[in-house]
Structures are given as C-alpha cells and as structure tokens.
Amino acid sequence: MGDTRWLSAEEMRAWNAFLAASALLNRQLEQQLKDDSGLSHPQYEILVRLSAAPDGELRMTELANGLINSKSGLTYQVTQLEKAGLVRRRTCPTDVRGVYAVLTDAGRRRLEEAAPGHVAAVRAHLIDVLTPEQITAVADGLGEVTARLRALGR
Amino acid sequence: MGDTRWLSAEEMRAWNAFLAASALLNRQLEQQLKDDSGLSHPQYEILVRLSAAPDGELRMTELANGLINSKSGLTYQVTQLEKAGLVRRRTCPTDVRGVYAVLTDAGRRRLEEAAPGHVAAVRAHLIDVLTPEQITAVADGLGEVTARLRALGR
DNA sequence: CTCAGGTAGTTCGAATTCGAACCACTTGCG
DNA sequence: CGCAAGTGGTTCGAATTCGAACTACCTGAG
Numbered sequence: 001m002g003d004t005r006w007l008s009a010e011e012m013r014a015w016n017a018f019l020a021a022s023a024l025l026n027r028q029l030e031q032q033l034k035d036d037s038g039l040s041h042p043q044y045e046i047l048v049r050l051s052a053a054p055d056g057e058l059r060m061t062e063l064a065n066g067l068i069n070s071k072s073g074l075t076y077q078v079t080q081l082e083k084a085g086l087v088r089r090r091t092c093p094t095d096v097r098g099v100y101a102v103l104t105d106a107g108r109r110r111l112e113e114a115a116p117g118h119v120a121a122v123r124a125h126l127i128d129v130l131t132p133e134q135i136t137a138v139a140d141g142l143g144e145v146t147a148r149l150r151a152l153g154r
Numbered sequence: 155m156g157d158t159r160w161l162s163a164e165e166m167r168a169w170n171a172f173l174a175a176s177a178l179l180n181r182q183l184e185q186q187l188k189d190d191s192g193l194s195h196p197q198y199e200i201l202v203r204l205s206a207a208p209d210g211e212l213r214m215t216e217l218a219n220g221l222i223n224s225k226s227g228l229t230y231q232v233t234q235l236e237k238a239g240l241v242r243r244r245t246c247p248t249d250v251r252g253v254y255a256v257l258t259d260a261g262r263r264r265l266e267e268a269a270p271g272h273v274a275a276v277r278a279h280l281i282d283v284l285t286p287e288q289i290t291a292v293a294d295g296l297g298e299v300t301a302r303l304r305a306l307g308r
Numbered sequence: 309c310t311c312a313g314g315t316a317g318t319t320c321g322a323a324t325t326c327g328a329a330c331c332a333c334t335t336g337c338g
Numbered sequence: 339c340g341c342a343a344g345t346g347g348t349t350c351g352a353a354t355t356c357g358a359a360c361t362a363c364c365t366g367a368g
Contacts, residue, residue: 004270010289011289014281014292014296015276017295017297018280018292018296020296021303022180024300028303040354060317064317071318072317072318072320072358073355073356075317076353079318092316095315095363097315099318115158116158119158126172126299127169129298130295130298130299134294134295136164136168137288137292138171138291138292138295138296140288141288141291142168142171143175144283146175148279149175150178194324196324218347224325224327225346225347226325226327229349231324233348234324250333251334253346253348
C-alpha cells in the first residue's frame with residue numbers, strides 16, 4: 001500500500017498519553033485494590049457487573065462479553081472468586097450447558113467494602129484530574145472507540 | 155472517613171469508556187502486531203524507544219522508567235529480543251553493573267517493517283475515530299494524569 | 309427421528325507478568 | 339583505606355493471561 005500517514009505531533013501526544021495513562025492507572029488501581037481488599041481488578045469488575053445485574057447473576061458468556069478477559073480467563077477468575085466464597089456457580093435450568101455466576105452475600109459485602117476505596121482512587125488519579133470538558137470528550141470519544149472495537153469482534 | 159463521593163453518570167461514562175477502550179485497544183494492537191510482524195506490544199515499544207535514542211541504545215533502567223513493565227519484565231523482554239537478534243546487550247564501560255540495550259541493524263529493519271501497519275491500526279481504531287478537539291482533550295487530560303502518576307512512583 | 313453444525317464452558321500448555329530476594333558493584337563518609 | 343548504604347540488573351516462584359483443542363449439549367433442516 002501507499003505511503004503511511006504518520007501521526008502528527010498532536011496525535012502522537014494523545015496516543016502516548018493514552019498509552020501511559022492506561023498502563024499506569026491500571027497498575028495503580030490493581031495495587032490499591034489488592035492492598036485494600038485483596039481483590040484483583042478483574043475480580044472487582046466481575047463483582048461489579050454481577051451486583052448490577054438482576055438477582056446478582058449473569059451467564060458466563062455475558063460476563064465475558066464487554067469484559068477484559070477471554071473466556072478462559074473468565075473461567076479462571078470465577079473459579080478464584082468461587083474459592084473465596086464471593087461467587088457461586090449455578091447451572092442454567094433451561095440449558096444444561098449454560099452456567100450462571102451468582103453473587104453471594106459475602107460477595108456483595110466484600111464489594112461494598114471495596115467500592116469506596118476504589119472509587120476514591122479512580123477519582124484521585126483520573127476523574128478529579130480532568131476538567132468537565134475533558135471528561136465529556138473522553139466519554140464521547142473513547143465511547144465511540146469502544147463501540148467500534150466491540151462491533152469488530154462480533 | 156466521610157461519605158464516598160460516588161461518580162456522576164457522566165463521570166461513570168468516561169471511566170467505563172476509558173477502561174473498555176484501553177482493554178480493547180490493547181488486545182487489538184497486540185493481535186495486529188503479532189500477526190503482522192511477530193512482535194508483542196511491549197517488544198514493539200522497546201524497539202521504538204531504542205530507535206529514538208541517540209546511538210539506538212539506552213540503559214535498562216531508562217527503558218524501564220516510563221515504560222509499562224516492571225524491571226523484571228523488562229529483563230525478560232530484552233532477553234527475548236536478544237534471542238531474536240533485534241537487540242544486543244552491552245555492558246556500560248564506566249559502571250560494570252550497568253547494561254545498555256542496543257538496537258541492532260536487524261532490529262531497526264524489523265521496526266521499520268512493523269511501524270506502518272501499527273500506525274495504521276492506531277489510526278483506524280483510535281486517532282481517526284476522534285475529533286481534533288477530542289484528541290487535544292485526551293492529550294492534555296491524560297497527559298496530566300500520566301504526569302501525576304509518574305510523580306507518585308518517584 | 310437424526311445428523312450436521314453451532315454454542316457454552318472448561319481444560320490444557322505455553323508465554324508473560326509481577327514483586328521479593330538476591331548478587332555484584334559503586335559511592336560516600338569517617 | 340574500610341565499611342554501610344544504595345543502585346543496577348537478574349533470578350526465582352507464584353499468579354495470571356491467552357488461544358486452541360476439547361466435551362457436552364442444543365437446534366434446525368430434511
């Protein structure tokens with residue numbers, strides 16, 4: 001193919017900032033969660049999604065979709081959470097293959113304990129650093145990016 | 155501690171978009187790089203930094219700073235790159251403990267081959283999806299986020 | 309009914325990650 | 339000089355990741 005359209009200085013600045021912020025923020029939050037409540041970030045995300053779902057349960061596939069992990073990664077993490085008693089597996093009545101991950105009471109409690117610290121960290125390191133206009137730009141722009149990437153994988 | 159300042163709907167939108175975009179984009183680029191040129195994203199980043207450095211060489215520590223990886227992770231990746239002949243290790247003359255990672259000719263060639271496809275992917279999935287205003291907002295906002303997070307680790 | 313093809317989730321092995329412990333060296337201070 | 343404290347990198351083991359193969363099941367066309 002023809003000549004490459006390289007990134008302009010401004011585009012480069014955005015790309016580098018995004019890359020670095022993404023890596024550093026992840027590390028920071030991972031650390032904070034682990035220290036503070038013994039959960040990994042993926043685990044926390046799983047609990048959040050479950051707690052937001054009706055009856056605190058979701059099919060494995062629904063959890064995997066829109067989530068960071070591959071299917072096998074999800075299997076692994078749910079197993080970990082199950083060992084910790086924060087989640088339970090329940091076979092789907094209408095489809096024997098299907099599995100629901102169900103949030104236990106202990107899981108809901110654990111999430112409620114972990115949430116304030118986590119939210120505070122997200123605020124401190126990201127949200128409160130941005131102006132309201134930047135927040136909207138990020139929400140709109142990266143929202144569109146996400147939507148398109150999701151569309152690819154389907 | 156007092157009451158938690160939860161995220162507003164708009165803040166939530168930004169945070170979720172950021173999280174998802176970061177994960178999906180990483181996966182996408184990882185895939186593209188691996189398929190296209192057999193490099194992992196971390197490896198590509200290392201080559202980029204080396205190629206931008208004077209004489210194509212940097213101290214291990216300088217590479218580790220500002221980079222995604224921990225020190226041990228860097229050791230691992232440089233070893234991989236060395237096996238592939240893309241990078242060489244050179245002991246620092248003035249400090250026997252110090253090690254330079256040096257880009258080889260093969261490494262520079264490999265990077266030149268890989269770059270166009272990578273840049274095209276970054277464009278397609280991120281840059282060209284954003285408006286110029288959003289690019290600036292991301293560069294400014296996340297740049298500040300990055301700067302603060304870097305300051306913490308020092 | 310029956311079989312082909314798709315779907316749900318798990319298992320497997322290989323690669324990569326991290327932090328903690330470790331070695332070897334350098335530096336600064338007496 | 340001589341030793342305590344710090345630095346630069348590597349090594350180690352444990353945890354986590356992924357994709358590919360696999361098992362078991364459902365579904366629809368004929």
